[in-house]
Amino acid sequence: MPDMHKNTVVVIGAGIVGMSAAIWLLRAGKDVIVVDKGDPGMGASYGNAGLIAACGIAPVTGPGLIRKGPGMLLDPNFPLFMRWSYLPKMLPWLIKFLSHANEKDTRRIARGLGPIVCDSVEQHRSLARGTTAQGWLTDCDYGFGYTDRAAFDAEAFTFSMRAEAGFTPEVLTGAQVREYDPNIGKSIDCLALMKNHAYVRAPGRYVQALAEVFRTEGGTIKQAEVKDFDLSMGKIKAVITDQGRIACTRAVLTTGAWSKPLTKKLGLSVPLESERGYHIMFKDPSFTLRSPTLVASGKFIATPMEDGLRCAGIVEFGGLDAGPSKAPLDLMRKHVKKNFPTLEYSGTEEWMGFRPSPTDSLPLIGEISGTGVFAGFGHQHIGLTGGPKTGRMIADLIARGGSNLDLSAYDPARFS
Numbered sequence: 001m002p003d004m005h006k007n008t009v010v011v012i013g014a015g016i017v018g019m020s021a022a023i024w025l026l027r028a029g030k031d032v033i034v035v036d037k038g039d040p041g042m043g044a045s046y047g048n049a050g051l052i053a054a055c056g057i058a059p060v061t062g063p064g065l066i067r068k069g070p071g072m073l074l075d076p077n078f079p080l081f082m083r084w085s086y087l088p089k090m091l092p093w094l095i096k097f098l099s100h101a102n103e104k105d106t107r108r109i110a111r112g113l114g115p116i117v118c119d120s121v122e123q124h125r126s127l128a129r130g131t132t133a134q135g136w137l138t139d140c141d142y143g144f145g146y147t148d149r150a151a152f153d154a155e156a157f158t159f160s161m162r163a164e165a166g167f168t169p170e171v172l173t174g175a176q177v178r179e180y181d182p183n184i185g186k187s188i189d190c191l192a193l194m195k196n197h198a199y200v201r202a203p204g205r206y207v208q209a210l211a212e213v214f215r216t217e218g219g220t221i222k223q224a225e226v227k228d229f230d231l232s233m234g235k236i237k238a239v240i241t242d243q244g245r246i247a248c249t250r251a252v253l254t255t256g257a258w259s260k261p262l263t264k265k266l267g268l269s270v271p272l273e274s275e276r277g278y279h280i281m282f283k284d285p286s287f288t289l290r291s292p293t294l295v296a297s298g299k300f301i302a303t304p305m306e307d308g309l310r311c312a313g314i315v316e317f318g319g320l321d322a323g324p325s326k327a328p329l330d331l332m333r334k335h336v337k338k339n340f341p342t343l344e345y346s347g348t349e350e351w352m353g354f355r356p357s358p359t360d361s362l363p364l365i366g367e368i369s370g371t372g373v374f375a376g377f378g379h380q381h382i383g384l385t386g387g388p389k390t391g392r393m394i395a396d397l398i399a400r401g402g403s404n405l406d407l408s409a410y411d412p413a414r415f416s
């Protein structure tokens with residue numbers, strides 16, 4: 001009997017990475033079924049800062065983090081938090097993560113992230129062109145706001161890497177900052193502006209629009225939780241869900257921060273943790289910003305979104321199970337008051353989400369152990385940015401059997 005599912009690819013996870021892969025696979029002629037335990041776009045892809053960070057090549061693990069990290073964690077005014085009861089569980093991950101905080105690895109990671117992020121604005125446009133999703137994309141500058149010029153200069157190493165990748169900022173100081181945007185408070189005295197960026201005015205709704213594009217172009221979306229894989233002679237035959245089996249010859253694992261247990265079912269143990277992040281959406285704000293603006297001292301980006309001014313960022317270590325903490329949100333509010341002192345609003349929405357972070361800050365893209373299951377997760381702080389390019393890479397691997405790009409930096413086998 002002919003195999004009815006010869007052409008079927010199941011994409012597990014309907015975040016930005018999964019929906020991008022699903023659309024490119026469909027356009028490459030595959031039958032594609034997307035499976036998500038919830039609604040599309042409601043994971044990390046919902047609550048991020050919306051920035052398509054084409055210059056976002058610098059990992060969190062920059063040189064000097066090991067020296068500065070403990071002080072940052074103990075300082076209640078620094079936007080790095082730890083749920084201490086979780087520390088023993090994540091210690092092995094943390095040690096490996098910090099082992100990359102040196103110049104050589106930082107440069108290597110930046111070279112790896114370049115192909116994922118540097119052409120991301122074009123990649124988003126290409127994915128969404130001619131569809132209802134393209135209306136959510138807005139061209140912008142990306143402002144890095146510092147308390148003063150010295151704070152900007154202290155990041156010279158990171159900016160030199162960005163310059164090597166083709167991104168050199170225009171630096172404004174003092175009155176020039178207020179001339180650019182009068183709503184930025186005086187506590188930001190230096191603004192490094194990266195041109196030719198873009199942002200998404202409602203990231204969740206953008207992914208939902210992409211899901212609608214996928215359906216319109218012939219794809220199927222099912223709501224179910226994937227529990228396991230059915231392999232025969234080491235090759236995928238079906239995805240096992242809480243609603244039954246879905247037969248396929250290829251699967252794509254785009255389950256973000258939840259990817260570890262499923263990858264383990266395929267015999268691969270990935271050192272993946274969640275970097276928990278927060279947003280506060282200020283509704284009906286008294287002003288909106290000219291561009292998405294990073295408040296460097298608070299480690300969040302303030303983005304003028306469809307539903308208000310969204311401030312999103314901060315890192316908290318604490319795993320996937322615990323609910324939101326109060327301290328990160330309190331600190332964010334304090335920074336917002338300081339840096340945007342004239343902001344008034346009618347109400348707020350608070351959110352916490354999970355960035356999927358492998359120890360080496362590089363996403364996993366590629367086939368897992370010859371099983372026919374392809375990884376597409378681990379994009380940490382740049383998943384919205386890199387989703388469409390990753391989706392295209394995965395579609396090339398599955399539909400064409402290879403990619404024109406060197407994908408070795410993302411090979412899941414590095415964790416074998």
Ligand SMILES: Cc1cc2nc3c(=O)[nH]c(=O)nc-3n(C[C@H](O)[C@H](O)[C@H](O)COP(=O)(O)OP(=O)(O)OC[C@H]3O[C@@H](n4cnc5c(N)ncnc54)[C@H](O)[C@@H]3O)c2cc1C
Pocket residue numbers: 012013014015016017018035036037038039040041042043044045046047048049050051052053224225226227254255256257258259276277278279301312313314352353354355356376377378379380381382383384385386
């Ligand atoms: C506060 C914050 C700000 C951020 N700002 C930015 C930014 O400005 N720019 C940027 O590029 N990135 C940003 N990021 C990072 C970005 O949001 C993530 O990297 C990205 O959304 C990850 O996308 P994803 O598709 O891999 O995962 P997700 O969007 O989390 O999607 C994973 C999906 O898998 C589903 N799933 C999980 N397990 C299963 C299962 N067993 N069965 C079925 N379905 C399953 C989930 O329901 C979910 O829908 C930010 C993140 C945070 C937290």
